[in-house]
Amino acid sequence: MKRLFLVSVWFVFGACERIIPESLLEEEVLDGPIEGLSKSEQSQFLAGDIAFNEVFFEDNGLGPLFVATSCGSCHPGDGKGHPFTTLTRFGQTQPNVAPDLTIGGPQLQNRAIPGYEPESLPEGVPFMKFNPPAVTGLGLLSALTDQQILDNADPFDLDGDGISGVPNYITPPDYFIPQWYHQPFNGQFIGRFGKKAAAIDLLQQTVGAYNQDMGITSTFEPIDTSTGLSTDPEVSDQTIRDIVFYLRTLKDPIQRNPNDAQVIKGKQLFTDLNCSACHIPEWTTPQSDIASLSEKTFYPYTDLLLHDMGPALDDGATEGSAETYEWKTPALWGLGLSPGSQGGAYFLMHDGRAKSIEEAIVMHGGEAEQIKNDFVALSSEDKAAILKFLESL
Amino acid sequence: MKLTILTIYLSLFTLVLYGQVDSSLFKRTAIDTTLAKGMNMDAVYNRPFLNMGKLPVSLGGYMEADYQYMGEDGITEGHTFRIPRMTLFVASSIHRKIKFLSEIEFEEGGEEVAIEFAAIDFNFHPMLNLRGGVIMNPIGAFNQNHDGPKWEFVDRPVAATQMLSATWSNVGFGLYGKQYLKNWAFGYEVYLTNGFDDTIISNAENKTFLPSSKTNKERFEESNNGEPLVTAKMALRQNSIGEIGISYMGGVYNTYQDDGIILDVKRRLDVFAIDFNTTLPTLNTYFVGEWAWVWVNVPSSFTQQYGNKQQGGFIDIVQPILRRNIFGFDKAIINIACRLEYVDWNVGNFKETGDSIGDHLWAIVPALSFRPNAQTVIMFNYRYMQQTDILGNPAAKIGGIQLGIASYF
Numbered sequence: 001m002k003r004l005f006l007v008s009v010w011f012v013f014g015a016c017e018r019i020i021p022e023s024l025l026e027e028e029v030l031d032g033p034i035e036g037l038s039k040s041e042q043s044q045f046l047a048g049d050i051a052f053n054e055v056f057f058e059d060n061g062l063g064p065l066f067v068a069t070s071c072g073s074c075h076p077g078d079g080k081g082h083p084f085t086t087l088t089r090f091g092q093t094q095p096n097v098a099p100d101l102t103i104g105g106p107q108l109q110n111r112a113i114p115g116y117e118p119e120s121l122p123e124g125v126p127f128m129k130f131n132p133p134a135v136t137g138l139g140l141l142s143a144l145t146d147q148q149i150l151d152n153a154d155p156f157d158l159d160g161d162g163i164s165g166v167p168n169y170i171t172p173p174d175y176f177i178p179q180w181y182h183q184p185f186n187g188q189f190i191g192r193f194g195k196k197a198a199a200i201d202l203l204q205q206t207v208g209a210y211n212q213d214m215g216i217t218s219t220f221e222p223i224d225t226s227t228g229l230s231t232d233p234e235v236s237d238q239t240i241r242d243i244v245f246y247l248r249t250l251k252d253p254i255q256r257n258p259n260d261a262q263v264i265k266g267k268q269l270f271t272d273l274n275c276s277a278c279h280i281p282e283w284t285t286p287q288s289d290i291a292s293l294s295e296k297t298f299y300p301y302t303d304l305l306l307h308d309m310g311p312a313l314d315d316g317a318t319e320g321s322a323e324t325y326e327w328k329t330p331a332l333w334g335l336g337l338s339p340g341s342q343g344g345a346y347f348l349m350h351d352g353r354a355k356s357i358e359e360a361i362v363m364h365g366g367e368a369e370q371i372k373n374d375f376v377a378l379s380s381e382d383k384a385a386i387l388k389f390l391e392s393l
Numbered sequence: 394m395k396l397t398i399l400t401i402y403l404s405l406f407t408l409v410l411y412g413q414v415d416s417s418l419f420k421r422t423a424i425d426t427t428l429a430k431g432m433n434m435d436a437v438y439n440r441p442f443l444n445m446g447k448l449p450v451s452l453g454g455y456m457e458a459d460y461q462y463m464g465e466d467g468i469t470e471g472h473t474f475r476i477p478r479m480t481l482f483v484a485s486s487i488h489r490k491i492k493f494l495s496e497i498e499f500e501e502g503g504e505e506v507a508i509e510f511a512a513i514d515f516n517f518h519p520m521l522n523l524r525g526g527v528i529m530n531p532i533g534a535f536n537q538n539h540d541g542p543k544w545e546f547v548d549r550p551v552a553a554t555q556m557l558s559a560t561w562s563n564v565g566f567g568l569y570g571k572q573y574l575k576n577w578a579f580g581y582e583v584y585l586t587n588g589f590d591d592t593i594i595s596n597a598e599n600k601t602f603l604p605s606s607k608t609n610k611e612r613f614e615e616s617n618n619g620e621p622l623v624t625a626k627m628a629l630r631q632n633s634i635g636e637i638g639i640s641y642m643g644g645v646y647n648t649y650q651d652d653g654i655i656l657d658v659k660r661r662l663d664v665f666a667i668d669f670n671t672t673l674p675t676l677n678t679y680f681v682g683e684w685a686w687v688w689v690n691v692p693s694s695f696t697q698q699y700g701n702k703q704q705g706g707f708i709d710i711v712q713p714i715l716r717r718n719i720f721g722f723d724k725a726i727i728n729i730a731c732r733l734e735y736v737d738w739n740v741g742n743f744k745e746t747g748d749s750i751g752d753h754l755w756a757i758v759p760a761l762s763f764r765p766n767a768q769t770v771i772m773f774n775y776r777y778m779q780q781t782d783i784l785g786n787p788a789a790k791i792g793g794i795q796l797g798i799a800s801y802f
Contacts (some may be wrong), residue, residue, distance in 0.1 A: 019793060020463065020792055023468060055599040057595040057596055057597065058591070058595045059592075059595065069599055069698055070599065076786060081742070082784045083746050084783075084784065112692075113595065114647065114657050115656050115657045118694045121581065157449065240548065260671075342784055342786055343785040
């Protein structure tokens with residue numbers, strides 16, 4: 001009996017570390033802070049993490065019209081979302097024309113708390129569906145200068161490679177404060193975030209999501225989506241700042257198996273096919289107010305520019321200065337981890353219509369038509385190598 | 394309110410302290426409170442009480458304390474000590490056929506004080522008893538039979554507490570009765586009480602969550618919609634086999650009108666449960682479990698985040714392996730046990746994809762328990778569970794050890 005007691009004590013206090021479930025490898029998860037944050041920055045990161053996963057319901061401000069009940073509902077584990085929380089945008093059909101808010105735009109709130117009627121899409125109105133993107137590594141993208149983005153723009157395809165790339169110029173909201181790395185153009189600024197790059201910075205992206213996705217008003221966006229009238233703020237400025245900080249300091253996805261022979265081959269083929277003309281692999285940030293974001297080289301595989309993606313991906317609706325057939329090059333980092341946040345399946349392209357990476361490639365058109373055709377013409381071994389490389393990101 | 398309750402209880406316990414001067418004044422009813430004894434519906438009275446002289450009041454209670462070292466996907470918050478609850482009972486025989494019992498629970502070190510039970514029973518006939526006051530709705534078995542010292546596990550079953558909202562009690566009236574025939578016993582209970590409220594589909598849990606209504610203390614003062622919640626149970630026991638019970642709880646849960654103004658349609662909540670317990674004759678292996686189904690009318694224009702169907706339950710298997718004098722406790726028992734549990738908070742498919750909705754959990758809890766006597770238990774559990782989010786993403790793996798003590802006093 002004494003022996004049993006001693007064994008029990010050892011088991012409880014000596015073997016604790018071994019009996020909790022193993023942690024996932026760092027490269028297998030998207031959440032977590034970027035390296036090198038100070039203690040105070042870590043605290044704000046945690047505050048932002050909590051706010052990001054705060055659930056809204058009737059008593060704390062949800063709706064009355066909404067799409068999702070928390071940031072984390074759309075971006076589970078900070079990854080790509082599921083069609084369950086797909087957003088529907090409508091109201092603007094021409095570039096640089098303000099959306100028609102009289103018909104309920106710019107976003108459909110397809111859900112309502114009990115006792116209220118959700119919005120329905122006006123008949124015959126063109127619309128776009130946006131499947132929620134991953135939110136990792138956004139701080140690195142936000143730290144880039146507008147000039148770095150413009151350096152890759154080629155609106156008239158002067159280099160003759162068939163790839164243009166134009167920024168989406170956005171009229172800033174009243175609360176927008178330009179930073180040193182922003183460059184105004186006729187009172188507008190380059191958008192970086194969202195499927196059409198319609199948000200200039202993460203503050204605009206965040207308060208827009210609170211307001212349009214969850215029906216949560218703030219001092220930045222005080223208009224209730226159901227009444228069109230201003231209300232008392234339902235989320236504090238500090239909470240919004242915490243979330244913006246959280247988004248800025250989420251780590252960038254870590255590539256898995258970068259030294260695998262097939263991955264290396266796939267990466268080379270990716271370059272050879274000129275996929276990297278739009279999905280630019282490498283960027284380096286300038287100085288940033290967050291030391292961990294300063295002068296850091298990272299690999300998002302995007303140019304943050306709009307490209308003509310062809311008629312099959314033309315939804316007839318748009319945002320900012322983008323044409324209806326133009327879409328921002330999505331970052332490819334974390335692509336292979338998507339099923340881990342999308343319920344075990346892939347839902348790719350802007351609206352989740354592609355159920356595999358290969359399907360997504362084949363759906364490329366417009367400027368990417370030739371590259372798509374080159375991919376289709378590859379041997380099955382070469383295709384497999386490219387797909388393995390993309391899954392490793 | 395809290396102050397009044399505390400004052401009453403402190404007064405009664407002052408009498409106990411007085412009695413400690415002369416312990417011969419006390420008489421303890423040393424009954425076997427382990428689960429295999431008596432019908433489940435008797436659980437509220439199947440507890441040890443302390444009687445003092447000729448005072449028509451009996452006192453009792455139980456407390457639970459535990460230590461946990463749990464982690465999720467390799468991340469742990471470290472070592473945690475808790476006192477989940479301490480409960481005090483006061484019972485009184487007002488008349489040979491009229492009795493009163495109350496159960497006041499102090500949760501998490503007194504952070505919450507709740508009346509879990511406070512009812513007067515009138516006995517007209519064994520098959521006809523009237524009960525009124527704060528009653529524990531007889532849905533499943535655990536809700537009425539939840540005392541920590543009766544179980545071999547530190548945590549309460551997830552399905553019972555996070556799907557069925559145990560301990561769920563409410564104000565109301567009802568009838569109950571029992572009939573014995575040789576080795577057989579039949580019992581029934583029917584109650585009308587105040588019910589649930591809108592928070593079951595609007596809460597911080599982001600899921601249909603019946604326990605949310607427990608935070609609404611106004612339910613002890615008035616119904617939120619004027620519609621009674623019906624709870625009914627029938628149970629059959631054969632002494633050498635065990636007991637099986639079927640129960641139903643249902644009613645309108647939402648505030649569909651206020652001040653005569655119609656705000657919404659009436660939305661119902663319906664729960665059906667089956668519970669059982671049995672003991673294998675030779676091995677003395679004891680099985681206890683319950684399974685429940687929940688249907689909630691959730692507006693179709695709301696979000697599927699809140700499911701309209703839930704199901705879940707648990708089974709405990711308890712095997713005594715040693716009965717002898719241990720550490721000076723004669724008739725001490727050591728048990729090995731295992732709990733299997735499962736809850737699906739959202740049974741159904743996504744409208745958008747047709748794929749199955751996740752939001753479920755399963756757990757396995759092997760356990761070792763030491764009972765120095767029938768009223769006290771020391772528990773050592775290893776809990777391992779996997780919880781899947783609504784989208785069905787890879788499950789979070791949660792596990793760790795739990796040490797707990799629970800005893801009536």
